[in-house]
Amino acid sequence: xxxxxxxxxxxxxxxxxxxxxxxxxxxxxxxxxxxxxxxxxxxxxxxxxxxxxxxxxxxxxxxxxxxx
Numbered sequence: 001x002x003x004x005x006x007x008x009x010x011x012x013x014x015x016x017x018x019x020x021x022x023x024x025x026x027x028x029x030x031x032x033x034x035x036x037x038x039x040x041x042x043x044x045x046x047x048x049x050x051x052x053x054x055x056x057x058x059x060x061x062x063x064x065x066x067x068x
Contacts, residue, residue, distance in 0.1 A: 007043035008033055 015029035032038050061068050 003043045003046060004039060007039050007046055010046065011038055011042050 012033045015024060015032045018024035019026050019029045058068060060066070
């Protein structure tokens with residue numbers, strides 16, 4: 001399983017939250033999960049966040065004497 005299905009899920013839930021809070025019209029939100037550019041952008045951001053979390057975890061582990 002790649003990152004794109006996860007990105008699509010994140011986009012759907014994020015768009016639903018924005019519609020619920022009244023920040024985004026429902027027709028725009030419906031099109032977001034089907035837009036490949038939006039899904040690709042979210043996939044890139046998720047990949048960057050995963051990399052940053054990994055490096056932060058490693059830095060904290062080396063700083064506090066944990067297993068690396």
